[in-house]
Amino acid sequence: MAEDPRDWNLETKLVRGGLMRTEYGEISEALFLTQSFAYDSAAAADARFAGEAPGFIYQRFGNPTTQMFEDRLALLEGAELCRATSSGMSAVHVALTGLLRAGDHLVAGRALFGSCRWIISEWLPRFGVEVTYVDATDLEAWKNAVRPNTRCFLVESPANPLLEVTAIGAVAEIARAAGARLVVDNVFATPVFQKPLALGADIVVYSATKHIDGQGRVLGGAILGSEALMLEAYKDILRHTGPALSPFNAWVLLKGLETLDLRVRRQSDNAAVVADAVAAHAKVRKTVYCGRPDHPQAAIIANQMSGGGNVLAFDLGSREAAWRFLDALQIVDISNNLGDAKSMATHPCTTTHRSMPAEEREAIGLTEGWVRMSVGLESAVDLQRDVERALDAA
Numbered sequence: 001m002a003e004d005p006r007d008w009n010l011e012t013k014l015v016r017g018g019l020m021r022t023e024y025g026e027i028s029e030a031l032f033l034t035q036s037f038a039y040d041s042a043a044a045a046d047a048r049f050a051g052e053a054p055g056f057i058y059q060r061f062g063n064p065t066t067q068m069f070e071d072r073l074a075l076l077e078g079a080e081l082c083r084a085t086s087s088g089m090s091a092v093h094v095a096l097t098g099l100l101r102a103g104d105h106l107v108a109g110r111a112l113f114g115s116c117r118w119i120i121s122e123w124l125p126r127f128g129v130e131v132t133y134v135d136a137t138d139l140e141a142w143k144n145a146v147r148p149n150t151r152c153f154l155v156e157s158p159a160n161p162l163l164e165v166t167a168i169g170a171v172a173e174i175a176r177a178a179g180a181r182l183v184v185d186n187v188f189a190t191p192v193f194q195k196p197l198a199l200g201a202d203i204v205v206y207s208a209t210k211h212i213d214g215q216g217r218v219l220g221g222a223i224l225g226s227e228a229l230m231l232e233a234y235k236d237i238l239r240h241t242g243p244a245l246s247p248f249n250a251w252v253l254l255k256g257l258e259t260l261d262l263r264v265r266r267q268s269d270n271a272a273v274v275a276d277a278v279a280a281h282a283k284v285r286k287t288v289y290c291g292r293p294d295h296p297q298a299a300i301i302a303n304q305m306s307g308g309g310n311v312l313a314f315d316l317g318s319r320e321a322a323w324r325f326l327d328a329l330q331i332v333d334i335s336n337n338l339g340d341a342k343s344m345a346t347h348p349c350t351t352t353h354r355s356m357p358a359e360e361r362e363a364i365g366l367t368e369g370w371v372r373m374s375v376g377l378e379s380a381v382d383l384q385r386d387v388e389r390a391l392d393a394a
């Protein structure tokens with residue numbers, strides 16, 4: 001009997017999922033840099049446009065290389081359908097606007113990636129969508145935020161930059177009872193360590209720019225969910241508004257997926273070493289890392305994540321100390337990206353979260369002393385030495 005790829009283990013899915021070979025039998029996935037496709041006859045074009053015959057039409061609708069990436073990611077997420085997008089932000093934008101219309105209400109966790117906050121605070125209200133932010137760790141707050149017109153919940157867990165964790169299953173139940181769809185931004189956990197659909201989410205979004213590329217090259221994004229919801233909510237908006245992923249970027253991301261499990265596990269092991277060293281240092285007031293038992297939501301993490309991930313955050317008490325730390329690093333780069341093979345650290349208050357109003361920063365506990373670090377693939381010994389020396393200098 002033929003193997004069903006859905007029965008494969010994660011590592012096999014990452015290397016072989018979605019593979020479509022041409023007549024040449026190439027081992028590495030083919031890169032189809034083509035905008036359009038030729039039809040054998042006028043009748044064949046008619047059938048394809050009518051959706052009665054399979055096949056590609058135009059790169060904005062689909063492309064074989066992009067489809068290999070989509071099918072591979074869907075397989076490892078356990079989703080019926082994946083659609084790739086040009087960036088993580090186009091994925092979040094489409095994921096929300098495909099579910100919402102004027103007069104609808106969205107509830108979102110208040111600790112979010114900066115551009116996601118802009119979409120919710122500035123963009124959606126222009127189109128008549130009402131929004132409420134809640135403390136995503138407070139289940140009563142989610143319940144109390146529900147209105148008759150609530151259609152969508154958005155959760156980022158772990159959240160940027162202080163790694164707040166939301167009980168995805170419990171929030172999914174509240175969403176279901178309210179008749180709303182739960183969208184989860186799963187970037188920080190990666191598909192290796194957390195499966196939001198299995199926990200009850202309706203839609204998962206990724207910035208593939210982060211761990212899925214993992215080597216700092218291209219932007220990409222993805223939206224995943226059941227076939228029925230993906231087609232109903234997103235098929236037309238993806239075709240007609242044009243956030244398509246470039247096939248070249250899809251090819252880079254396919255190669256990224258092959259090593260995702262190896263990279264993310266090693267990065268997470270390295271992050272655990274760095275987090276322990278940071279937490280033990282006298283200059284550090286507070287350390288947050290999902291792999292440490294002192295994480296405020298450690299019990300929830302144990303239920304829904306199978307690894308700590310590669311991001312940690314720590315409070316050095318003041319902006320001056322945080323900047324002295326960053327400026328003293330010799331191996332780790334000062335950069336706002338994350339998930340890369342190269343370790344990087346950033347000062348969220350003056351970079352990624354500078355547009356967040358001060359009182360909202362205060363509400364999530366993001367004060368001037370916090371540093372966020374994305375741990376890479378360098379030697380853990382070298383990283384620990386670099387970080388400890390920089391902490392001494394802070």
Ligand SMILES: *Cc1c(COP(=O)(O)O)cnc(C)c1O
Binds near residue numbers: 088089188
């Ligand atoms: C980076 C990031 C995004 C946006 O992704 P881009 O690929 O940069 O557009 C969205 N959500 C989270 C959690 C992110 O880290």
